Amino acid sequence: MKLTPLGLLLAFTFTFTLTAQAQVTIESPRGGWxxxxxxxxxxxxxxxxxxxxxxxxxGQSETAQIRGRIANAPKGKPAKLVVNGVAMPLEVDENGRYARPYGFGSGANSVEVRSPDGRARARTQFVDTYEGKTQSRLRVVLSWDSPGTDIDLHVISPDGGHAWYGNRVMKNGGALDVDVTTGYGPEIFSSANPPKGNYHVYVNYFGSGENQSILTVAQVAIITNENTPREKQQIFRVPMRAAGELTLVKSFVFP
Incomplete structure (x- = not known):
């Protein structure tokens, strides 16, 4: 069968679309037990x-990392990572590869990675049977929606502890994983044995280069008793308008 010029054009367009579509692969964690x-x-x-x-x-163990590749990933935007139902940005390099550490708890966990345009995704589920593993009872995840901006997470605990980029590890064991200054985040605070009482979660718009008034929206997820029947997730979104702005996102009592 011979194709008309229009048919050839349509066939080429269809082939190009299939070739250019992003494909997501999760290399770690692997599904199963x-x-x-x-x-x-x-x-x-x-x-x-x-x-x-x-x-x-x-030296990071395979059991505590999220790694893979997004082929034909659109440039200039982060992918989206969803861990146990909580979404956060995921940086992708020029070759489409991504890699980040993550402290999974024991029990059932799920990881989903979506391409920057949201058209392709991959998902995996696994169960960690190590019952003696340190479990996060309080996790706070900060992310935001603009590149080249610096938003900081501050968590104040009932015993007077203050986790922030200048003091990432509290005396009570709670810790902030990293200070992201290049945009998007995420910054994650986690505590295995949080003191009982009142907590305060703040976000601070530290800066955005020469333009100090880029509007960015911060998202804060607060997860308590993760991977248990008592797990609770709360999501808050806060518009940040100018450098120097400090916003109280949530005060709450744990447990």
């Missing part, structure tokens, strides 16, 4: 100023 006992799982990440972003430290 596993036991992470004895694994080297680092939570805090290296921070290098003046520019810092989410990074994977050398």
């Amino acid at each position: 596993r036991n992470s006992a004895g694994a080297q799982e680092q939570y805090s990440q290296e921070v290098n100023y003046p520019a810092s972003s989410v990074n994977m430290q050398e």
Whole structure:
């Protein structure tokens, strides 16, 4: 059968569309059952100023990382990572690769990665059977929707602890993983044994380069008792209009 010029054009367009469509692959974590006992799982990440972003430290165990590739990924935008129902941005390099550490709890976990344009996705589920694993009872995830901006997470605990980029590890064990200064985030605070009482979560618009008035929307997810029947998730979105702005996102009592 011979194709008309119009038919050839349509066939070429269809082939090009299929070829150019993003394809998402998750290399880690793998689905199924596993036991992470004895694994080297680092939570805090290296921070290098003046520019810092989410990074994977050398020696990080396979059980505590999210890694893969998005083929034909659109440039200039982050992908989206969804861990146990909580969405956050995911940086993709020029080759379409992504890698970041993540402190998974024991029990059932799910990871979904979506391409920057949202048209392609991959999902995996696994169960960690290590019952002695340190479990996050309080996790706070900050992300925002603009590149080249610096939004900071501040968490104040009942015992007077203050986790922020200048003091990432509290005396009570709560810790902030990284200070992201290049846009999007995420910055994640986590505590395995949070003191009981009143908590306050703030976000601070630290800066955005020469233009100090880029409107950006911060998203804060607060997760308590993760991976248990008592798990609770709350999502808050806050518009940030100018550098120097400090906003109280949520005050709450734990437990």
